[in-house]
Amino acid sequence: MNKDKVIRVSVSEASRLFGVDQKTIRRAINEEKLRYIVVQGRYKINFESLLKWSQQKTKTKNKLDNSGIGQFVDKWKINNVLYSPNPPKK
Secondary structure, three states, X not given: OOHHXXXXXXXXXXXXXXXXXXXXXXXXXXXXXXXXXXXXXXEEEEHHHHHHHHOOOHHHXXXXXXXXXXXXXXXXXXXXXXXXXXXXXX
């Protein structure tokens, strides 16, 4: 992984993006399920590790889809059929 391309988010950003409580994110940090660094006393969580973590439990995955950023996927206008969440029916 290229160090320059690592995306990191705060606990509150992760909480909003994934539709879970901040306590859930902090618990995952304490259980060493997420990769992170500490910048000025605050956690900066590796986004890739967040994605992998969010897909491990059905409950967390559902929260991402229903309360997190996943709820907006159907509204994205993606022109490339290959990557569209709603490809046209043939």
